[in-house]
Amino acid sequence: DVKVTQSSRYLVKRTGEKVFLECVQDMDHENMFWYRQDPGLGLRLIYFSYDVKMKEKGDIPEGYSVSREKKERFSLILESASTNQTSMYLCASSFGRGQPQHFGDGTRLSIL
Amino acid sequence: GQQLNQSPQSMFIQEGEDVSMNCTSSSIFNTWLWYKQEPGEGPVLLIALYKAGELTSNGRLTAQFGITRKDSFLNISASIPSDVGIYFCAGPSIQGAQKLVFGQGTRLTINP
Numbered sequence: 001d002v003k004v005t006q007s008s009r010y011l012v013k014r015t016g017e018k019v020f021l022e023c024v025q026d027m028d029h030e031n032m033f034w035y036r037q038d039p040g041l042g043l044r045l046i047y048f049s050y051d052v053k054m055k056e057k058g059d060i061p062e063g064y065s066v067s068r069e070k071k072e073r074f075s076l077i078l079e080s081a082s083t084n085q086t087s088m089y090l091c092a093s094s095f096g097r098g099q100p101q102h103f104g105d106g107t108r109l110s111i112l
Numbered sequence: 113g114q115q116l117n118q119s120p121q122s123m124f125i126q127e128g129e130d131v132s133m134n135c136t137s138s139s140i141f142n143t144w145l146w147y148k149q150e151p152g153e154g155p156v157l158l159i160a161l162y163k164a165g166e167l168t169s170n171g172r173l174t175a176q177f178g179i180t181r182k183d184s185f186l187n188i189s190a191s192i193p194s195d196v197g198i199y200f201c202a203g204p205s206i207q208g209a210q211k212l213v214f215g216q217g218t219r220l221t222i223n224p
Contacts, residue, residue: 004154030210031210033211042214042215042216042217043155043200043214045211048210048211050210056208058211090154090155092154094210096210097204097210098142098143098204100145100157100160101157101202101212102157103147103154103155103156104154105153105154106152106153106154108152
């Protein structure tokens with residue numbers, strides 16, 4: 001079974017802090033994704049990566065950056081956290097084009 | 113752009129009832145995916161469909177890939193309390209098949 005592991009289930013940070021969310025997958029998947037999920041807005045893609053050191057903006061990249069130095073690890077960075085970034089963050093990975101994505105358990109991030 | 117419309121948005125049923133939900137689009141999809149998300153967890157892949165007309169089962173769940181390629185259906189037979197959650201349909205984006213387009217979800221509530 002595919003395992004996507006997010007480093008924290010719950011995280012509380014303060015406005016202005018630099019925040020790192022980590023995601024690791026164990027299936028040698030090419031593609032990795034970061035989403036945020038808010039009530040009434042569904043799943044929104046922040047960034048994705050289709051190879052090591054490659055990244056592409058999703059639908060809502062503003063205020064975020066990402067890093068993929070190794071194939072199995074994809075990090076989401078909030079450069080200067082703001083209260084409107086309080087949300088559920090979901091990481092996913094997939095093997096290739098048209099293949100299903102497999103999700104981690106999510107990180108519920110609160111910015112105070 | 114591509115959109116997936118799920119219906120109904122929410123369902124309130126009695127334990128033991130059968131459930132039907134669907135997902136429609138104005139665009140053709142070559143793959144249909146169904147996910148379930150339980151409260152506080154990440155989405156879990158239930159069924160993947162790759163061929164028009166395909167009917168696939170996973171236990172009490174059955175999903176069909178519509179022959180027009182513009183819709184898909186998910187049925188749950190003899191519902192039980194652990195079926196509670198949000199059910200999402202998804203399909204590859206024309207903007208890059210690594211990405212998925214998600215429906216807004218059908219929230220299922222079961223009265224014991």
